[in-house]
Amino acid sequence: MKFQAHVSEIIRRSEHIKSFRFRRPEDFDYKAGQYIVVTLDVNGKSISKPFSLSSSPTEKEHLEFTKKLTGHEYSDALDSMVKGDTFNISGPYGKMTYEGEYEKIALLSGGIGITPMRSICRYCTDMSLDTDIVLICSDRSEEDMIFWKELSEMLSLNPHLKVFQTLTRASEGWTGSRDRISETLVRRELPDYAIREFYICGPPPMVDSMVEILRSLSIPDMRIKKESLIGY
Ligand SMILES: Cc1cc2nc3c(=O)[nH]c(=O)nc-3n(C[C@H](O)[C@H](O)[C@H](O)COP(=O)(O)OP(=O)(O)OC[C@H]3O[C@@H](n4cnc5c(N)ncnc54)[C@H](O)[C@@H]3O)c2cc1C
Structure with missing residues (x-):
């Protein structure tokens, strides 16, 4: 699934780590452990990077990913984002999932x-x-x-x-x-x-x-x- 998301909340987890939240579309289903790809406009270029979802499928209202800030251009573009800014999301992807299948x-x-x-x-x-x-x-x-x-x-x-x-x-x-x-x-x-x-x-x-x-x-x-x- 692909969609445009508006940043709804930014949580500073530490000096070098931030979480970005946005509204979860009703038809966005995922499994715990999966990742998304986040595409940003970085100095006029469109750059995409994968991020694991730090939110859980039980959290119905929002999706969240958490980025270690590296000081590189994509990271800086994300770091400078404010509430209401947009990025493009695709996903979910990944097989490192858990749904209760192992004891x-x-x-x-x-x-x-x-x-x-x-x-x-x-x-x-x-x-x-x-x-x-x-x-x-x-x-x-x-x-x-x-x-x-x-x-x-x-x-x-x-x-x-x-x-x-x-x-x-x-x-x-x-x-x-x-x-x-x-x-x-x-x-x-x-x-x-x-x-x-x-x-x-x-x-x-x-x-x-x-x-x-x-x-x-x-x-x-x-x-x-x-x-x-x-x-x-
Ligand atoms: C499935 C998957 C899930 C992921 N989930 C997460 C997640 O939850 N959170 C997260 O933070 N990341 C996650 N990543 C990694 C993420 O996609 C990015 O690759 C990472 O955040 C680095 O991106 P960046 O743009 O900040 O750094 P980049 O510019 O891509 O740099 C990455 C590294 O390359 C080196 N490097 C690059 N340019 C230079 C330079 N000019 N000088 C010196 N060294 C340089 C540095 O070591 C740097 O740390 C995930 C990756 C995958 C594949």
Whole structure:
């Protein structure tokens, strides 16, 4: 589906990350984990980039995507947008989806790769699914924990959700994990890894390294769904 959207709300998630919301057309159906393509006029050129939907299909009024601001021309054009401005949307696309088909899932996210994971966690929580979810988030620093407050709220609503956060360049005050996601970490945080369905999203090197780890744990490729945020 293709349509023109008007920005209805802009949410600053951190110094370098913003979410953009717009009205969800009534006939726009999507699955948690899918992405859209956003086309903007950038200095007289039409440029299109893919973004995972950070909104959930249970959120009927709006669609949302969340962009890490890079200072490059497309990013700057998006960053300068205000309420009422327009962009063109096409989608939904992507097969890294969840609709309740597996009993136990593990979500491995790196940096801005949290966006489709937020969608999946919100979907399962809003639908009161009893899916056993373990979300493992790896970020650089506290600033990147953009959905932390909302995930904390979901944790109080959804007894089947568990979140493990690790920060590789945390401030001195951080008392949580500083480890990278490794085979040891997966074995420790997901002792039942052999019976889980895996979802991975992040920059391509992170996704590749997660796939290697899961293969070394003898997880078959058919149990791994992934979205590489190509462009990073
Ligand atoms: C399926 C999918 C889903 C995605 N979902 C998201 C999402 O939810 N959120 C999100 O933020 N992104 C997402 N992305 C990535 C997104 O599409 C963009 O590629 C990304 O945001 C970078 O776009 P940009 O225009 O800001 O940077 P670009 O200009 O495309 O630059 C990308 C990278 O290239 C390098 N680079 C480019 N130009 C220069 C230069 N002149 N000098 C030095 N280095 C340079 C930098 O490392 C830079 O970070 C997704 C990608 C895919 C494929």
